[in-house]
Amino acid sequence: MSKANGSSKVLVRVENLKKHFPITRGILFRRQVGTVRAVDGINMTIHEGETLGLVGESGCGKSTTGRSILQLHRPTSGKVYYEDRDLTEMEGDELRRARRNFQMIFQDPYASLNPRMTVEQIIAEPLEVHSIGNRKERHERVKDLMGLVGLNPSLNNRYPHEFSGGQRQRIGVARALALQPKFIVCDEPISALDVSIQAQVVNLLEELQEKFGLTYLFIAHDLSMVRHIADRTAVMYLGKIVELAERQELYNNPLHPYTQALLSAVPIPDPLKERKRQRIILKGDVPSPAHPPTGCNFNPRCPLAIDICRQEDPEWREITPGHWVACHVV
């Protein structure tokens, strides 16, 4: 794993990214009755060769963020620059060609592989789509890729249902690698897997990163896993990033009250320390992204909320170099 530092090149830059989904009513005449603000103004940069962890509870917009960056959902507004080219401006064939450079590994290995295609067809699809090589070269490349991700290359004619969850996820990884992309969004690639398999897949991802200098956006809800793999970590709450910092900085010195609450929930594998662990219990539930609260999104549940939190959206500030927080109190 390469260490991110200020001098390394910015690969992906996200500026004020928003993705709102309309809520519609009516059969014949549709009218919009509201919006779900799944992603509501996100800024971040991802450096070449680093792993940026993105954590948050379910429904906070992590996956939507990943998909919006890759233009699988077209963002409502905001910019996504990949090597200084704005992806949100691209359309049709231009975008399809650009997709060679960034790929995705999906959450559910049972849903992300077409059950009617063989492993070889699945892994060769990106090559076929971008007309790379002839049939024979593609066949060789698929075998290489299968070996690379730790699958027996002689199983190339099998169908996905013949594999276990971990093996299927390896197939997904091989497909993502086929085009030799620089940037891969890993959308909770291990949360659907058995704990014993999770470590294998994470190690595989780390090995591949080292080998090919890959850049990851690693989406997860497992803080300890993110701590293990990520160089920097961003914490999301209700469509917004509330805190972003270097790994050690975030875990040792969390500033945002939500981050503090999240980290206090992680069990410590040491009974003596575990007994002394102070949990911060948040009251209430996450508000619906269709009706976010005024002011700071976190204010109804925040133990430190003051008047200004209920009125104004907090600014996205750099407190110490590399440590960004959106909070009035900090």
Next chain:
Amino acid sequence: MTAQPASRKPGQPVDLIAENKVRSPFDNAWREFRRNRLAIVGAVIVILTVVAAFVAPIITPYDYYTQNTRESRAKPLTGYNISETHAEECTWYGTPLEWGCAIYLTGSDALGRDLYSRMIYGTRVSLAVAFVGSTVALAVGIVLGTISGYFGGRVDNLIMRVVDFLYAIPLLPIIILMQVYFQALGRQGVTEGIAGSLLRLNQSMGGLLFLFIAIGVLNWIGMARLARGQVLAYKHKEFIEAAESVGSSQSRIIFKHLLPNIFGPLLIAETLAIPAYIFTEAILSFIGLGVNPPIPSWGSMINDGYAGIRSNSHLVLVPGIALTMLTLAFNFMGDGLRDAFDPKMRGRA
């Protein structure tokens, strides 16, 4: 399991990797289907019927139109004694017979036509309707349903509202009216315009054209709804998104990823709908709006015989039993296919 390596001892598990046996979803379905006896019986009956339709002239002793008014409504397994004057009428598979013979295997109808031969030729109409009707319904239904489901929005709204509208009106009476209208035009001898050319085409197809149109119009609606539902169910699966994320075009996603996955259930639904097509044809023929006489159709044969059902029940029973057998066979086969391709549905109605 075939061709197991000789070295395998009893009880030792088969090493699938070493044998490199590949089992596609289709293979699995076929293994499942083979185990379902009722489905196999259904499939065999359907296949036999198809074969019978093709080789009808070989396996029938007579043609379906020659009348023999002196031997009308003969009972099954009876015939008439040959007299010198009518020797040419008594043949068996084209060979003149010189002995008094039981020539009507299942009797003869009111005009003295061999019922068995007519029953066999009647498979042609039923099967033509079954296969052409389902192909038309499937093709139109898949195209419109896929467009509707995949592209969504306004197109979806438009197509589905048309479907809802058609669903709401009783189509069978309208088709009956259409048939009556075209028959009236035919009697008037209309030969010009679209109606005229349609009539000529229909005439040359023995009245099947209008049947195909009727069956197609009646049944694409359900297919379109089903196809749309299937597309919606698969559209947001991750593998479709994965295809998009590697840069696949929309047509590739539709033809390579969506259609192969939704085709199975649609084909099964279509197989289960075939009995309804056969019945629709029989109904139309029964009320005299089907194929043109003397082409035999089971529906018109039942119509011919039902007036004398008490004295000559075989006139109704023969085509009736054939109709029941074929529709049952399609039903069993469809159920078997469904169970094989979609094990989750097994045991449900």
